[in-house]
Amino acid sequence: MYQKSILNRQENLKKTKFTLNVQSCFKIFLILNCSMTVGIYFATTTGKTEDIAERLHGLLDSAEGPKDISDVDDLSELAGHDGVICGIPTWNTGADSERSGTAWDSILEDIGELDLSGKKVAIFGLGDSSTYTENYCDAMEELHRYFQQAGASMVGYTTKTDYTFDESKSVVGEEFCGLPLDEDSESDMTDERLSGWAEKLKGEMF
Numbered sequence: 745m746y747q748k749s750i751l752n753r754q755e756n757l758k759k760t761k762f763t764l765n766v767q768s769c770f771k772i773f774l775i776l777n778c779s780m781t782v783g784i785y786f787a788t789t790t791g792k793t794e795d796i797a798e799r800l801h802g803l804l805d806s807a808e809g810p811k812d813i814s815d816v817d818d819l820s821e822l823a824g825h826d827g828v829i830c831g832i833p834t835w836n837t838g839a840d841s842e843r844s845g846t847a848w849d850s851i852l853e854d855i856g857e858l859d860l861s862g863k864k865v866a867i868f869g870l871g872d873s874s875t876y877t878e879n880y881c882d883a884m885e886e887l888h889r890y891f892q893q894a895g896a897s898m899v900g901y902t903t904k905t906d907y908t909f910d911e912s913k914s915v916v917g918e919e920f921c922g923l924p925l926d927e928d929s930e931s932d933m934t935d936e937r938l939s940g941w942a943e944k945l946k947g948e949m950f
């Protein structure tokens with residue numbers, strides 16, 4: 745009788761330990777998951793890309809920023825995040841390199857030398873699909889290429905079917921390698937495009 749009660753207590757103790765272990769693992773998983781950080785960065789000339797970065801932040805409130813990339817002293821800050829969202833306009837029409845005409849241009853090669861393996865990166869671009877229809881949001885692809893070179897996993901691609909333009913270097917395969925936005929000629933479409941993209945990123949990045 746006494747032996748049976750000891751065995752029962754030992755059995756209960758084992759069960760308690762197992763439950764505690766499962767609970768601890770779950771807590772560690774939650775802590776690790778909650779500490780995931782995503783940073784929003786942008787560069788701008790006339791403020792439109794900054795405005796979009798702020799609107800995006802409103803839709804992804806767990807993301808950090810937005811921060812002007814020219815205020816980043818040490819690019820390893822990017823590698824400190826689990827995910828990075830970058831906003832880039834196109835100003836240097838038709839250029840092969842340094843297409844944005846912003847602070848991004850001078851750090852492209854440095855970005856390519858970072859180790860961003862295991863990190864997710866998404867890009868949105870500002871352009872004008874009507875006036876610059878042969879070079880629509882060309883700068884996105886350049887930034888995309890350097891982040892890819894750094895080993896980042898690129899997300900946030902967008903179908904080109906809802907856009908009117910002639911050519912864009914940012915069409916990679918059948919899709920845009922990010923989210924193009926046009927505050928000059930199609931600003932009435934921005935809300936829907938941006939909120940759709942934010943939902944997509946919640947699945948792909950967060």
Ligand SMILES: Cc1cc2nc3c(=O)[nH]c(=O)nc-3n(C[C@H](O)[C@H](O)[C@H](O)COP(=O)(O)O)c2cc1C
Nearest residue numbers: 788789790791792793833834837871872876880881
């Ligand atoms: C001189 C000039 C050149 C431009 N070149 C392009 C271009 O090649 N492709 C494009 O899609 N948009 C082009 N744009 C449109 C800008 O990218 C667009 O206005 C963008 O929203 C500016 O963003 P920002 O205010 O953040 O600098 C150009 C605009 C100007 C005034």
